[in-house]
Amino acid sequence: SRSSRCAENVQILTESAVSGHFIMPAKKPAPAKKASSKKKKPQKYQRFENLFESRPRNFSIGQDLPPKRDVTRFVKWPKYVRIQRQRRMLERRLKVPPTINQFRSAYGERSEVMKFAAKYKPESPKEKRERQRREAEDKAGSMKTEKGAKKPELKFGIKRVTRLIESQAC
Numbered sequence: 001s002r003s004s005r006c007a008e009n010v011q012i013l014t015e016s017a018v019s020g021h022f023i024m025p026a027k028k029p030a031p032a033k034k035a036s037s038k039k040k041k042p043q044k045y046q047r048f049e050n051l052f053e054s055r056p057r058n059f060s061i062g063q064d065l066p067p068k069r070d071v072t073r074f075v076k077w078p079k080y081v082r083i084q085r086q087r088r089m090l091e092r093r094l095k096v097p098p099t100i101n102q103f104r105s106a107y108g109e110r111s112e113v114m115k116f117a118a119k120y121k122p123e124s125p126k127e128k129r130e131r132q133r134r135e136a137e138d139k140a141g142s143m144k145t146e147k148g149a150k151k152p153e154l155k156f157g158i159k160r161v162t163r164l165i166e167s168q169a170c
Helices: 002-019 079-093 112-119 125-141 158-166
Strands: none
Touching: none
């Protein structure tokens, strides 16, 4: 049946090519559907455990994208961040003598170091003016100029301490 239809189509095409006109072969009507006497029952849906089948992901080139990773470890951090992290690791790993270690932690006002520093704190500008006024009055009242011993004070600051050490003043 199929081969005979193909042969008919080929024959019609060759005839139309010879005559110069192309004529489409006539369409045959579709066979009529049989009327079913039985009523169809509505089909129940099949129950699926999973609607989507899971498949393994493929992370090769041109395939699935890999999951997002935490790449903060591979970031080039600023220099100050790297230095403070390296210093922190060294402090953890090295043993520090107690004499140096006492200055590592921040102290409150009640600690021994702060009490010691409070005894030798430098005079404030107000105290300095009062002291100079007293010295001037003493100088004006008597001809003798006796300079009292200067109260010892705590010197601080890198440049100042370095200069004092170089001049052997401390």
